[in-house]
Amino acid sequence: MALCKGKTIYHTLLGIYKQHISTSYFSTNKVLSNMYKDRVPSVQSIEELNALCIDDKPVEKKIRIPAKSEFSSAVTYDPIVQKFINILMRDGKKEKTREIIEQVLENIKMKQIENYHKATTDAEKAMVVTDPLKVFHGAVENCKPLLILKTIVKGGSGYRVPVYCHERRRLRVGINFIIKTCDTRKRKVPLSTVLATEILQAYNNEGNAVGKKHQLHKECEAQRAFAHYRWK
Amino acid sequence: MASVIYRIVSKQPSGYCINSSLLRSSSSLKCWQRCVTTFRTEISDPSEHSFDHEGQFYTIPKKDVQKIFMLNWMSPHEKNMNKMFQEFSILIRRPALEVMDILKRLNYNYPLTRFLLYGEMNAGKKFTMTHIMHYCRSQNWVLLTVPWANEWNCKRLDVSFNHHKESLFDLPVHSKILLEDFLLKNMSLIKEFTTSTTYEFSEHEASEQGIPLTDLISFGITRMKFANDVVGALLKELQILANNDKIKLLVTIRGINSFWRKTGQKKEKVQEIHAQQLTLVNQFMELLQSDTKNAVAMCSTESWVNDVTDRKSYLPTELMGKEGVDFLEPFLPIEVPKYGNAELQSVMDYYIDRRWIQAPEAKTLDGRAQIKFLSGHNPYQLYRVCVPL
Numbered sequence A: 001m002a003l004c005k006g007k008t009i010y011h012t013l014l015g016i017y018k019q020h021i022s023t024s025y026f027s028t029n030k031v032l033s034n035m036y037k038d039r040v041p042s043v044q045s046i047e048e049l050n051a052l053c054i055d056d057k058p059v060e061k062k063i064r065i066p067a068k069s070e071f072s073s074a075v076t077y078d079p080i081v082q083k084f085i086n087i088l089m090r091d092g093k094k095e096k097t098r099e100i101i102e103q104v105l106e107n108i109k110m111k112q113i114e115n116y117h118k119a120t121t122d123a124e125k126a127m128v129v130t131d132p133l134k135v136f137h138g139a140v141e142n143c144k145p146l147l148i149l150k151t152i153v154k155g156g157s158g159y160r161v162p163v164y165c166h167e168r169r170r171l172r173v174g175i176n177f178i179i180k181t182c183d184t185r186k187r188k189v190p191l192s193t194v195l196a197t198e199i200l201q202a203y204n205n206e207g208n209a210v211g212k213k214h215q216l217h218k219e220c221e222a223q224r225a226f227a228h229y230r231w232k
Numbered sequence B: 001m002a003s004v005i006y007r008i009v010s011k012q013p014s015g016y017c018i019n020s021s022l023l024r025s026s027s028s029l030k031c032w033q034r035c036v037t038t039f040r041t042e043i044s045d046p047s048e049h050s051f052d053h054e055g056q057f058y059t060i061p062k063k064d065v066q067k068i069f070m071l072n073w074m075s076p077h078e079k080n081m082n083k084m085f086q087e088f089s090i091l092i093r094r095p096a097l098e099v100m101d102i103l104k105r106l107n108y109n110y111p112l113t114r115f116l117l118y119g120e121m122n123a124g125k126k127f128t129m130t131h132i133m134h135y136c137r138s139q140n141w142v143l144l145t146v147p148w149a150n151e152w153n154c155k156r157l158d159v160s161f162n163h164h165k166e167s168l169f170d171l172p173v174h175s176k177i178l179l180e181d182f183l184l185k186n187m188s189l190i191k192e193f194t195t196s197t198t199y200e201f202s203e204h205e206a207s208e209q210g211i212p213l214t215d216l217i218s219f220g221i222t223r224m225k226f227a228n229d230v231v232g233a234l235l236k237e238l239q240i241l242a243n244n245d246k247i248k249l250l251v252t253i254r255g256i257n258s259f260w261r262k263t264g265q266k267k268e269k270v271q272e273i274h275a276q277q278l279t280l281v282n283q284f285m286e287l288l289q290s291d292t293k294n295a296v297a298m299c300s301t302e303s304w305v306n307d308v309t310d311r312k313s314y315l316p317t318e319l320m321g322k323e324g325v326d327f328l329e330p331f332l333p334i335e336v337p338k339y340g341n342a343e344l345q346s347v348m349d350y351y352i353d354r355r356w357i358q359a360p361e362a363k364t365l366d367g368r369a370q371i372k373f374l375s376g377h378n379p380y381q382l383y384r385v386c387v388p389l
Helices: A002-017 A046-052 A079-088 A094-118 A122-127 A132-142 A167-182 A191-203 A208-222 A224-230 B018-025 B062-069 B076-085 B094-105 B125-138 B172-189 B213-222 B224-243 B256-260 B279-288 B316-328 B341-353 B365-375 B379-385
Strands: A148-154 A157-163 B007-010 B033-036 B057-059 B089-091 B113-118 B142-146 B249-254 B295-300 B332-335
Touching: A079 A094, A079 A132, A079 A167, A094 A132, A094 A191, A094 B076, A132 A167, A132 A191, A132 A208, A148 A167, A148 A208, A148 A224, A157 A224, A167 A191, A167 A208, A191 A208, A208 A224, B062 B125, B062 B172, B089 B125, B089 B341, B094 B125, B094 B332, B113 B125, B113 B316, B125 B142, B125 B249, B125 B295, B142 B172, B172 B213, B172 B224, B172 B279, B213 B224, B224 B279, B249 B279, B256 B279, B256 B316, B279 B316, B341 B365, B341 B379, B365 B379
Parallel strands: B113 B295, B113 B332, B142 B249, B249 B295
Antiparallel strands: A148 A157, B007 B033, B057 B089
8 A cells, every 4th residue: 555655656756757758867767768759650542643743842851761561552462361460470470471361262162163053053153253352351250259258356355247348459359269169279170261161160150269258148147146246 | 145245355475485476577467457246155166266266265174174184183272163164165275276277287297296385383284285185186196195294203102113224214104104004095096906916014014016005095094014015015016007098196295304304203223314224215205206197296395393592484495405306306386475465364354254253343444454464474373362252
């Protein structure tokens, strides 16, 4: 409790000195350089690019580095696929993961097109979905949970409480379910074939990845007595 | 019925070989224009194809695919396409039509003619070969194929010393594969013929005169020790039959620039084996330089044969070297160029029909221009770019 009082004094002092950051010998504040301060978002459309080049002015001396992003206005771009690639990547090896996911989409497409051409009647052909991105989006949506368990400490002990969360967090949890069911150590088959079968099953609400979501929902129901711990 | 697309396509050729550049510069053809209505034809007999069908697809019937192409000729990429689309269809292009035009007007009393196909990587040399093989099979020719000649250099299977000559090396397993392939393709055409002389394989074993050819080949398959000698005997028999006007012969060798390279084969107490020290290579080189009538040879130089760092050049003089060009001369060079503008559009129409391109953004004019730019006019890269679409 004594530490808390000192904390409040420290915070009030910071509030006074925030505007004037001094570098004298007696100051206690550290001068932190904010590396995200001078950054500028990358150019994201063709009209912005053309707008930059209207006047032939000389370039400023201070070059502003844009943040790294894979955005492109090409036909082959999809934001959820890029998120999947970033989460699957290890040790910064992006080319390798990009090749794996290109193979995954090809495997999904090959199976579905074969089923489409083998079906004889029009009604059967309408049931088959041949677009690999639609299957991908549908599988990720079926794996997203509605509630998440969060540990809240109350009275010295921790309780697992069901809680709502942001769309970003739900996406990440859903993608992690798919990856962790497929990426096991004892695997003799390449990762792309295992991922393709898992994604096709998740599109139809079957398989192990969707089973993990159902297990999470059951645990949330079991802990529903502690739901009011969300508000202190 | 497939959707009808009206597009104006000029009769001017789309390739970059000598013939097409001369035709393009002639002023009489610049005013002439033609309308293409569909990207497919229903004519599956390649002897009826003419320059009017350029830029259109035709399907090979399923029986021919299983008999001729399925086992040893098609790569896993082509087998996937066959399984997916439930058909095997080929684009009709100018180099194949030129070769077929020559074959219809050739005087077969003269000795062997040699064609050499060259071009950049993944430009379509193998598909022109399949088109010509399908044409020759419809005219009942005998097909002798070597699907990938660099296998003799790279794939390490048994190596043995030759009985008759000490400096040469035998490859029994590779020659067994060749004989099995030959039997399956040409079984119905060789039933009547018999051998003309005796062949001695060793002191105790020999084949007699007057045996049917199928028995000779099956002897080579069962006794792998003498398989390489049987291949030499078979090539001599085919030359004798062709000289007597009984059969017509088509020899296809893919990757002929591997004949003048070092191999990776190993044998105890032997340091390095060069490709000129293999008996299979020597046997085929004798066949190519012989004076047989009623025979045609079709070869291709591939840059896949070299190492990964050495694959920029695609011209035959750089790949074969001086020895190869001196050996093969005189030959007919045929360039296989990349896709032209009209061919690109018809290929994209075919992919839309077969559901390889599905996104509605990709079917517009803007989307097609993006795909054309990303692929670089390369046939294989066109397939790769459209994977996520």
